[in-house]
Amino acid sequence: xxxxxxxxxxxxxxxxxxxxxxxxxxxxxxxxxxxxxxxxxxxxxxxxxxxxxxxxxxxxxxxxxxxxxxxxxxxxxxxxxxxxxxxxxxxxxxxxxxxxxxxxxxxxxxxxxxxxxxxxxxxxxxxxxxxxxxxxxxxxxxxxxxxxxxxxxxxxxxxxxxxxxxxxxxxxxxxxxxxxxxxxxxxxxxxxxxxxxxxxxxxxxxxxxxxxxxxxxxxxxxxxxxxxxxxxxxxxxxxxxxxx
Numbered sequence: 001x002x003x004x005x006x007x008x009x010x011x012x013x014x015x016x017x018x019x020x021x022x023x024x025x026x027x028x029x030x031x032x033x034x035x036x037x038x039x040x041x042x043x044x045x046x047x048x049x050x051x052x053x054x055x056x057x058x059x060x061x062x063x064x065x066x067x068x069x070x071x072x073x074x075x076x077x078x079x080x081x082x083x084x085x086x087x088x089x090x091x092x093x094x095x096x097x098x099x100x101x102x103x104x105x106x107x108x109x110x111x112x113x114x115x116x117x118x119x120x121x122x123x124x125x126x127x128x129x130x131x132x133x134x135x136x137x138x139x140x141x142x143x144x145x146x147x148x149x150x151x152x153x154x155x156x157x158x159x160x161x162x163x164x165x166x167x168x169x170x171x172x173x174x175x176x177x178x179x180x181x182x183x184x185x186x187x188x189x190x191x192x193x194x195x196x197x198x199x200x201x202x203x204x205x206x207x208x209x210x211x212x213x214x215x216x217x218x219x220x221x222x223x224x225x226x227x228x229x230x231x232x233x234x235x236x237x238x239x240x241x242x243x244x
Contacts, residue, residue: 017128018087018088018090018091018094019087019088019091021083021084021087022034022084022085022087022088022091024084025081025083025084025087026081026084026085026088030073030074030084030085030088032069032072032073032184032185032188033066033069033070033073033074033185034085034088034089034092035069035088035091035092035181035184035185036065036066036068036069036070036181036182036185036211037066037089037092038092038095038096038178038181039061039062039065039066039175039178039179039181039182039218040059040062040063040066041092041093041096041178042096042099042100042174042175042177042178043058043059043062043174043175043178045096045097045099045100046100046103046174046175049100049101049104050100050103050104050174052174055221057217057221058175058218058221058222061175061179061214061215061217061218061221062175062178062179062214062218064210064211064213064214065179065182065210065211065214065215065218066182067207067210068182068206068207068208068209068210068211068212068213068214069182069185069186069207069211070207071203071204071206071207071210072185072186072189072204072207072208072211073185073188073189073207092181095181096178099169099174099177099178100174102166102169102170103169103170103174106170107166107170113163113166113167114159114163116163116166117159117162117163117165117166118159120162121158121159121162165177168180172222173222173223174222175218175221175222176218176219176222179214179215179218179219179222180215182211182214182215183215186208186211186212189204189208
């Protein structure tokens, strides 16, 4: 169990309170824009911990993606709060550390992906439980809406999402899952337009194009050279049969 918990457990215990603090102190757009720098953080951590070379094109994709997200979510009246920005930066950095350590240590061979994610989420919840009871106390009432919300977070937003996330981290190059974090604010903006009837501007459209372009280019750049060029395949040798 110790091998299961060490890579992501500590990160999970730190990142959620920081992200919630950032969400409380910052407008959603500013928090999402700060989260857009995660690919750059992952690139640096990958170089320091995994000794992976930083490719200039990958770094450029990360910068363009972060700029695109900023165009999508940050408005002219955005309010910046120092503690909120610091919390958001620390949160995305903790997430990046978890991704890098998960990539480095991997999953024990005798542990399934669901068990792997379940133990880490359980460890983070158990550590936060006494702090929650001390600082927040027991909820006075839990209605049907709260129960359904908790069920959603525990299943779709918890064990299912984290199981897929860990598997993706282990299968993909380091920068690839970091760039995928750009999708979160883009999806939120799209849902806001389609569901909530929010206004969509030309600047936001430019930002989405930049972010998606950077994300796509980054995925292609992150692929191993052999896979990109179609090399490394087993050579096809022609065989000739002896004529009678």
